[in-house]
Amino acid sequence: MSSPESGSYDATEAAPHGKPRATEWPLWEVFIRGQHGLSHRHVGSLHAADAESAIKNARDVYTRRNEGVSIWVVEAAAIAASSPEEKGPLYEPSNDKVYRHPTFFDIPDDVGAM
């Protein structure tokens, strides 16, 4: 879950419990590698004061049922992401390159498995 864009959730009033955002821990994105040789996969995010406690928290929040054997955490602010507006220029060029897929080529059955 990527870090938020500036939102428009307005009309909130601060309750007398701490200054706004003064004590909010940074947001970390969590990646977990499962047991069966797959790569790390994004599972969600959490707040923690530093990387060490982010890993400890990730263990409690995201691996309560043997979901993984390795955890990566990275501060959400450090992630660079493509934007939805770039979808066209980034991904459309591959649409017309069907020859990149093996099924493009007709190989006679007689040749056997290939």
Add this chain to the structure above:
Amino acid sequence: MYAQMIKSTGKGVKSLDEMDPEERAFQERINAGGKIEPKDWMPDGYRKTLIRQIGQHAHSEIVGQLPEGNWITRAPTLERKAILLAKVQDEAGHGLYLYCAAETLGVSRDQLTRDLLSGKMKYSSIFNYPTLTWADMGAVGWLVDGAAIMNQVPLQRTSYGPYARAMVRICKEESFHQRQGFDIMMKMANGTEAQRRMAQDALNRFWYPSLMMFGPSDKESVHSAQSMAWKIKMNTNDELRQKFVDQTAPQAAYLGLTIPDEHLEWNEERGSYDFSEPDWDEFFDVLQGNGPCSVDRMEARNKAWDDGRWVREGLLAHAEKKRARKMAAE
């Protein structure tokens, strides 16, 4: 349901023709079963409604730990204690999955917390009822988590990607919750006469509050119509309530317990049970903050937040100190 009476724009659903091109593209994507992701364009109303809904859902998971936490130190065996502890820990996890889904919409975690603690945002009415006996742990798992599942399973298909993904995780764990509750009920219902009475008493007290979880009938509600068009609400409240009753009535019969409703009866023609509506005046009163435990719950959350402040600040200061030391060493 853990989100009740969520208001959307209140303006009724626009037709595709009435929308500008951006909104039309957004709605068409939803109609086609596509997902909306955090950085995609979305109408302001969609964003705000989702923040309210996911936020309320998250708050419910967190406050929902309190009625069960009440029994951790008094569980009848070590095994029951370990199971209840795991269940309550799951609820904290569910709250966290949901908070991070809400945060992708541009609201901060602290803001959501402040809005809960100030009473601006609500949590489910069900958690304002007390858990008086051990049998209540059974009734909560069986009925309250059972009612929550009715709503959460379809929400795995909701249009907002982070919310749908959080729901997938939650649903996987939720079935453990309901089963552990039913397991307690089976034990009590088949136990001594005193245990059986205790199980019946728990069912008596939790039946109508569980039916209230789905919220009042919303067949006519413009808010619900909009939320359903956006696919952030998948079924009407009445549909889900009926499904819950149809599923639960035979389970109560299996336990040999009686649902406290003299009008509960199988309707051959409809293929469903007829049943009595809960007392909606009581529901609105509880939502106003007048439930039997409303004051306790908010006091407990506020105390936890205030008492935890030095920990939050201390860990942050420690992290900053470590960072500064590392910088100096480099």
